[in-house]
Amino acid sequence: MNRLFNRNRMLIILFGIIILILLIGFSMTDRSSTTRAEQFTADAAAGSQMIINAPFDFVGSLFGTITRSFNAVEENEKLRAQLEMLPQMQADIERLEAENEELREALDISSRQSYESINARVISRSHDQWLNSFTIDKGETDGLTTGMAVMTPEGLIGTVTRVNGGTSYVEMLTTSVSQNNLSVEVMHDGTPIYGNVQKYDKERNLLVVENIKNRSGLSPGDEVFTSGLVGNYPEGLLIGTVVEVENDEYGLSQNAYVQLKSNADNVDVVFVIERSPESMED
Template structure:
């Protein structure tokens, strides 16, 4: 009995192997049509794939979009940092170009002041409450600066030295409201006539050239220069240009508004000047 079952199992195994080999051989044959089991399996697999394919693609696309958004954010952040750095560099470059241009003008002006002793200085302090009154520069008595020396920029006269310490000086601007802040000046093309600049009109941003006799012809566009008669300001330093002439209340004299050649609002570098040969003080105010 056991021998019979053993032979039966062997025969069953052989039949199974023969059937499997037959199926393999059958499947390897080129056919135009699939058998119904093959069709069923293929359709079932395709149906399952179609169910899971779209969600998996959507999920993969979602994560890809997240990665792209993160990459774009980091790239934008980097570009913004580079742009901010570029703006800072461009601002610094413009400031340096402006300072370089101003220093070149100062140098050219210094070389043209052969008749003067000149000292180049830089503004180091300017209080907002005294913006049009006083400035402080980085040169003092140790550099040869003395009180009442004239102070100019490359554009024109701005004021005089008010007081001096060893390494710093305070400059009083022409726009200062101090009543003693007076300048002896003349108008170009008007011969042998000298006037006084006294006062500053903040609204018109102009110096006041006062006590002009009514009969003297003064016109807009004429330049005003220092006369050198006061012994403080050297002669022929440019003050500004006449922009308006008005008569006083009695019609005996006139006042001219003089637009300063120098920019009183923005002052970075200055030249302190003194004549090599002192002139005789012909005015009591020392200007």
């Protein structure tokens, strides 16, 4: 009985192997269509693959979304930081443009003068002495000496009063130090009319010029220059413009109130005027 059962089992196995070989051979032949069995097997395999891949695709998509979210947050932070820096960047651009314009004006004015000038920059200015003095980055090694005139691109601003090796101390026209022995000429209809600086009126922010002869004809709008008659100041440095003329308290001469051309509140680029020995002899 067992022998018969074993023989039948062997026959079934052989028959199965033959059927499998026939199916494989049949599937490898060139055909334009597939059998029902192949379609079922392919569909079942594809479905199983989709079911197996679905969790992995979901997890991958989830991680991709999270990664993109983090990247978006980081990118937004960078953009926000750049936007916050725009006002500072704009301010830097405007400051550099203004500084370049100042330098161009300084070089242009310097080139029109017959005397030598030394360009310098303000490096220190005390708040409690804001309208009195400042320090520049040029000194004795650059040829500076005490008494030299200091100008901005707009006009005269002060006098060198103390010189170090690489820096100098400048007293502004608003102080009595710079006003001392400052002789000026006021141009009226092409004629120079002389006087000297008396003081700076801090209440009106005007320079007061005295000892102007009576009936001089001065009028608002006349420009005031250095006369070159006293000290190290050469002739012709622009100081300001007359805004008012009045008789002195004794009626013997006139006083002129002068608006400075230079802006005492905003001093950055300056140039120091070096008067030539020949002009001093003249």
